[in-house]
Amino acid sequence: MTAITFRPAVPEDAAACMTLRALTRENAFTEEDLRALGITVDSWSSGIRDGSGPGFVAWTSTGEHDEAGDEILQLRVDRRAR
Template sequence: MPLPIRPAGPADIPACIDLRGRTRENAISASRLAELGITEASWSGQVRDGVLPGVIAMAGDRMAGYCFGDAGSGEIVVLALLPEFEGQGLGRALLARMVDQLRGLGHQRLFLGCSDNPAHRSHGFYRRLGWRPTGERDGYGDEVLVLLPD
């Protein structure tokens, strides 16, 4: 049975930060996020203000994964899952909900930064879902992928 997905709220951000440090690939600790300017206060403020909408999946009282997007630009900012929930369609479901939400805000061109290393799970994941390389790099050195309307 699929896990329930609901909109993220400011109170969810501490669990999001914790989960981000426990992902299989590309885990980022709370201290490293803070160095990048991503804190509980900044992230929850962006969620509260509608700048950074998100969706989360819960397995009982435990967060299993989430996806957040930038309401202004159409960027998928982060998709993160606990390792035990990988390979079950949860990442695809979270991403689809965020894509629908950003499309509902009027974005036709959606984009994200992704590793260009084929050994990383994200490399094949996004490409199988129709995301295509643009030839650009983001500020973190990741390859920029785009999803255009069908």
């Protein structure tokens, strides 16, 4: 069974969260779409920092490696976890 690691999001996660949000299969929003709604890396970071936009990140090892030989991890955000 694959281990899943969870932790509270930190402001430095915001950029990766924005990227991940654009890569979702259903209901994807590009960074441009989010910006049009007033959501930027800075606003997302601020929301994590002040608690108005908390989240959790989870990752699992995929068992795959990139061209540099580093392990590829999956990052997900669950805004329901509060």
